[in-house]
Amino acid sequence: MAHPAGGAAVFPLAGWKTAASSLAGVLLGILFLVAGIWKLSEPFNAAARLVQALVPADLSLIAACALGVAETFAGALLFVPRFRRWGAWLAAALLVAFLVYIGYFYGALRGEECNCFPWIKRVVGPGFFIGDALMLALAAIAGRWARPAASRRSAALVLAVVIVFAAVSYGVNARVQALAQAPSFITIDGKPFPMRLGRVFVYFFDPMCTHCDAAARDMAKMSWSKDVQIISVPTDTPRFAQDFMHDTGMPGLLSYDTDTLRKAFSFTSSPYAVALENGRVKASFTQFDRKQPQAGLRQLGFIH
Numbered sequence: 209m210a211h212p213a214g215g216a217a218v219f220p221l222a223g224w225k226t227a228a229s230s231l232a233g234v235l236l237g238i239l240f241l242v243a244g245i246w247k248l249s250e251p252f253n254a255a256a257r258l259v260q261a262l263v264p265a266d267l268s269l270i271a272a273c274a275l276g277v278a279e280t281f282a283g284a285l286l287f288v289p290r291f292r293r294w295g296a297w298l299a300a301a302l303l304v305a306f307l308v309y310i311g312y313f314y315g316a317l318r319g320e321e322c323n324c325f326p327w328i329k330r331v332v333g334p335g336f337f338i339g340d341a342l343m344l345a346l347a348a349i350a351g352r353w354a355r356p357a358a359s360r361r362s363a364a365l366v367l368a369v370v371i372v373f374a375a376v377s378y379g380v381n382a383r384v385q386a387l388a389q390a391p392s393f394i395t396i397d398g399k400p401f402p403m404r405l406g407r408v409f410v411y412f413f414d415p416m417c418t419h420c421d422a423a424a425r426d427m428a429k430m431s432w433s434k435d436v437q438i439i440s441v442p443t444d445t446p447r448f449a450q451d452f453m454h455d456t457g458m459p460g461l462l463s464y465d466t467d468t469l470r471k472a473f474s475f476t477s478s479p480y481a482v483a484l485e486n487g488r489v490k491a492s493f494t495q496f497d498r499k500q501p502q503a504g505l506r507q508l509g510f511i512h
Contacts, residue, residue: 229292229353232346236299237286239343244279247272248374251381253476256494260320260419262313265495273374278302280370286350290358291366296351303344310336320418384474390487391472394465396439401463404487407433409510410469411440411458412480415448420479423496424456430502431512432459439463443470443478483508 247254254272259265282302285295310317310332317332330336357363390403390410411427413420424440432438438460442449446464453462463469473482473492481493481501490508493501505511 225353229350233286233292233350236343236346236350237283240279240283240299244276244283247276248280248377250476251378252494257477259495259497262316265497265499277370277374281367284366289355291363292354293351293357294363296347300344300347303340307340385492388473388489390484391468394463394468396461396463407436408484409436409438410482412443412478413440414444414478415442415452416445417478421456423479424458428457428459433510436510441466441469483510
């Protein structure tokens with residue numbers, strides 16, 4: 209270590225570079241791990257958000273799982289010094305892909321929520337590009353000053369573990385949805401309503417959500433079977449629920465037993481819906497577009 213004339217030690221530049229690379233790698237790794245693990249833990253909800261971001265519904269579930277694997281893998285690599293450079297390259301490639309995609313669909317997505325994280329709301333606009341540019345800077349710092357990457361076999365093992373986790377998580381989520389059962393009763397207009405008799409369609413919505421609004425307007429135009437009872441449930445800002453029902457023309461009843469129904473049907477974001485028969489879930493819907501839920505409801509006989 210060199211000492212100037214005054215006798216004070218000077219920290220080597222290489223040490224600062226290593227520290228900066230480590231800090232940038234850990235910060236970016238946390239962001240990518242949270243985003244990736246959430247997608248793998250909630251694949252159906254992640255797919256629904258991708259549909260809202262204009263990803264084709266037929267590809268949304270595959271895309272959600274693939275993105276979850278890539279983001280989790282990148283985050284894991286960023287935490288390990290000998291893999292950090294590879295993780296930075298992968299993270300940078302994903303960020304560039306996100307920027308290109310959002311830029312291409314900017315006109316259609318501007319002002320819409322673009323949520324990589326289940327708890328943080330980001331709106332498509334200039335701030336989105338600034339945020340991703342900052343993450344790109346972190347990736348550049350983490351990769352540029354990281355030690356040379358090594359051990360492809362170990363990195364491949366990490367990827368294999370992530371893929372296995374994704375497969376197990378998907379199976380568990382699919383099984384949970386298949387076994388979900390409605391509560392015996394909920395409250396509507398101060399009176400108990402039986403949920404385990406006949407066919408019931410439950411629609412979860414956020415009155416301030418444009419996707420929920422569009423889905424409700426589409427469902428209001430459907431020809432519902434007479435024996436199907438439709439129940440709408442606000443997930444947020446319930447004081448606007450009545451106005452939402454009136455403005456969209458959504459048919460059926462309105463229930464505020466959100467907590468009770470959330471415990472029965474696990475989901476993260478709205479719009480979300482379940483078709484019930486005698487309390488058992490016949491189908492769940494996270495995608496609301498030109499094909500769904502119309503095709504699924506018609507197949508079940510809920511609509512004509």
